[in-house]
Amino acid sequence: MKTMNNVSTIHVLDEATVNQIAAGEVVERPASVIKELVENAIDAGAHSIRIDIASSAEGIVSVRISDDGCGMSPADALIAFTRHATSKMTRIDDLNQIRTLGFRGEALASIAAVSRVTLITRLRGTGVSGMKVVVEGGKLLQTGEIGAPEGTSVLVEDLFFNTPARKKFQKSKNTEIAHIHAILEGICLAHPEISFRLYSNRSEQLVTDRTTHLLDTIARIYGSDIVKELIPINLVLPFMKISGYLSRPSLARKDTSRMMIAINHRYVSSKVITAAIKEGYGTLLSKDLFPFAFLSLVIDTRLVDVNVHPAKKQVRLSREKEIAKAISETVNSALLGHDLIPDIVTPSQLHLGESSEDTVTVSDLQYDFTTPAPSGISEAIHSDTATTDRQLRQTELSTGTVPLDSKLPSMEVIGQFGGIYILATTDTGELVLIDQHAVHERILYEQVIARTAGDHRSQEMIVPFILHRTLQEAAILRDLLPALAREGFILEEFGKDTFLVRAIPVVLGKLEDTSIIDEMIHDLISEEPVRSVNTRERITRIIACRGAIKAGTVCTREQCQRLINQIRYTKNPFTCPHGRPTMLRFSRADLDTMFKRS
Ligand code: ADP
Numbered sequence: 001m002k003t004m005n006n007v008s009t010i011h012v013l014d015e016a017t018v019n020q021i022a023a024g025e026v027v028e029r030p031a032s033v034i035k036e037l038v039e040n041a042i043d044a045g046a047h048s049i050r051i052d053i054a055s056s057a058e059g060i061v062s063v064r065i066s067d068d069g070c071g072m073s074p075a076d077a078l079i080a081f082t083r084h085a086t087s088k089m090t091r092i093d094d095l096n097q098i099r100t101l102g103f104r105g106e107a108l109a110s111i112a113a114v115s116r117v118t119l120i121t122r123l124r125g126t127g128v129s130g131m132k133v134v135v136e137g138g139k140l141l142q143t144g145e146i147g148a149p150e151g152t153s154v155l156v157e158d159l160f161f162n163t164p165a166r167k168k169f170q171k172s173k174n175t176e177i178a179h180i181h182a183i184l185e186g187i188c189l190a191h192p193e194i195s196f197r198l199y200s201n202r203s204e205q206l207v208t209d210r211t212t213h214l215l216d217t218i219a220r221i222y223g224s225d226i227v228k229e230l231i232p233i234n235l236v237l238p239f240m241k242i243s244g245y246l247s248r249p250s251l252a253r254k255d256t257s258r259m260m261i262a263i264n265h266r267y268v269s270s271k272v273i274t275a276a277i278k279e280g281y282g283t284l285l286s287k288d289l290f291p292f293a294f295l296s297l298v299i300d301t302r303l304v305d306v307n308v309h310p311a312k313k314q315v316r317l318s319r320e321k322e323i324a325k326a327i328s329e330t331v332n333s334a335l336l337g338h339d340l341i342p343d344i345v346t347p348s349q350l351h352l353g354e355s356s357e358d359t360v361t362v363s364d365l366q367y368d369f370t371t372p373a374p375s376g377i378s379e380a381i382h383s384d385t386a387t388t389d390r391q392l393r394q395t396e397l398s399t400g401t402v403p404l405d406s407k408l409p410s411m412e413v414i415g416q417f418g419g420i421y422i423l424a425t426t427d428t429g430e431l432v433l434i435d436q437h438a439v440h441e442r443i444l445y446e447q448v449i450a451r452t453a454g455d456h457r458s459q460e461m462i463v464p465f466i467l468h469r470t471l472q473e474a475a476i477l478r479d480l481l482p483a484l485a486r487e488g489f490i491l492e493e494f495g496k497d498t499f500l501v502r503a504i505p506v507v508l509g510k511l512e513d514t515s516i517i518d519e520m521i522h523d524l525i526s527e528e529p530v531r532s533v534n535t536r537e538r539i540t541r542i543i544a545c546r547g548a549i550k551a552g553t554v555c556t557r558e559q560c561q562r563l564i565n566q567i568r569y570t571k572n573p574f575t576c577p578h579g580r581p582t583m584l585r586f587s588r589a590d591l592d593t594m595f596k597r598s
């Protein structure tokens with residue numbers, strides 16, 4: 001016998017081999033690479049994710065996923081390629097409350113085992129410089145510092161170069177691209193709060209905007225016609241929330257490819273749930289037809305086992321039967337046109353916990369509905385304060401001392417009125433009413449004007465913003481491109497009526513809401529040029545106007561104070577760039593006269 005002669009036949013596989021084997025499960029095809037990398041970008045808190053596919057006649061050549069998420073430190077960028085390296089869980093108990101899409105720490109290691117990966121990343125909000133890591137077939141080829149925008153981009157080339165069997169297995173290029181579309185559509189629908197852009201050989205394929213309305217995303221992907229055929233569905237149960245849209249029976253297909261299910265913001269395929277939806281249609285749909293359905297289920301994380309599938313395409317649900325029954329009943333009542341679908345259905349109505357083998361009963365379960373992923377709605381509440389802070393930071397000067405020749409005395413904030421006017425007192429005892437938008441516009445305007453050519457005026461957008469215009473507007477805009485470039489807007493033509501905004505002026509800061517770019521360009525091309533005002537002046541005024549804190553923004557006292565401190569640095573604090581007053585002053589004597597005290 002072999003074992004007798006002391007030669008061991010069993011040995012532990014080396015890490016590279018283990019990774020290749022794991023890659024067999026996680027990385028089935030190019031679409032799985034995109035799924036894993038996009039999920040990482042979502043976990044990184046990205047607002048905007050761009051996917052670029054390059055293909056030749058033979059197939060997909062490379063994919064690149066770029067995000068504006070949290071980025072990684074140089075050290076993390078290296079560890080991230082190690083198998084079971086994850087920042088998302090530490091103990092097995094964490095699996096019960098996973099709120100991220102990843103947690104197995106396998107994707108990057110697996111992808112890098114069967115391709116060449118170039119990762120470029122920079123940690124958000126720190127001075128740490130960017131890092132580039134190149135790994136090929138599991139071997140580290142290159143690392144080093146690199147200038148990079150905040151966020152992460154991962155380029156994957158030569159997929160399956162060292163696994164010829166898997167490579168051969170790849171279907172035609174079009175089939176692979178269809179898989180990519182299917183997965184991305186599902187992910188877009190599960191995350192309307194993120195803007196996604198898919199390009200194939202630089203041509204735009206799929207674009208969604210950040211929105212709080214799922215219907216916007218549905219319309220963007222499948223066209224606005226189908227929106228008319230959709231019925232909203234909403235239900236809150238103690239352990240589950242269901243929301244989304246179902247099609248009227250008139251809109252049906254021969255397959256289930258338009259039944260998109262997200263469980264806790266993870267796009268999944270679930271036979272049980274699609275069957276439950278279909279059952280809810282009952283006789284409204286013939287046996288071989290399936291509806292359109294876009295459902296988002298938020299289920300107590302302890303009832304959802306996400307760790308049953310290496311690529312996490314499926315999840316296992318405890319109390320599956322009750323969940324399915326609740327879905328069927330909700331679908332059915334929505335379709336029967338009960339025009340008032342109750343928001344709260346009591347558990348007894350749905351016979352929860354009855355005759356369930358489950359040991360967990362309704363009463364001893366602690367329901368947990370803290371939303372797993374950032375929902376657009378809760379963000380909207382904070383965004384104003386954060387946006388105002390960003391705008392104020394943009395115009396804060398590094399010099400702490402007020403110029404001696406400041407035209408204004410120091411002022412102390414009393415409060416804000418109507419989200420527009422700041423009330424303050426001067427140290428000389430006057431009352432001042434300040435128009436917050438006009439004042440900030442003036443500050444921005446003077447700062448933009450003060451910059452001379454050669455200043456670092458431009459900042460690159462991680463994800464170029466796409467601007468669509470009518471042909472006529474595009475022609476006007478084309479003439480303005482050089483002037484815009486001088487002020488820091490780098491636009492590139494991208495087809496006859498489309499432009500890519502590659503960079504924007506630094507004074508605009510890190511734009512959370514890119515619609516402002518659209519508005520600025522709109523102002524510029526729709527405004528009737530006044531003869532006495534040159535193009536640079538017009539652009540500067542527009543930057544000042546659009547970049548300034550808006551009227552109607554509720555500011556904290558501290559924000560008001562920062563703003564009125566900043567106005568003291570301007571040369572002309574009393575009017576905005578359009579000539580309107582920025583503030584009104586009342587002395588004690590003025591007020592006495594108005595009250596007829598004297
Ligand atoms: P998992 O997502 O399961 O944690 P991955 O192999 O996909 O495992 O990623 C490993 C780790 O690398 C993640 O936990 C995360 O910390 C980091 N990472 C990967 N992609 C990104 C990204 N786009 N932005 C920031 N961090 C990332």
Ligand code: MG
Nearest residue numbers: 036040102107
């Ligand atoms: Mg991951």
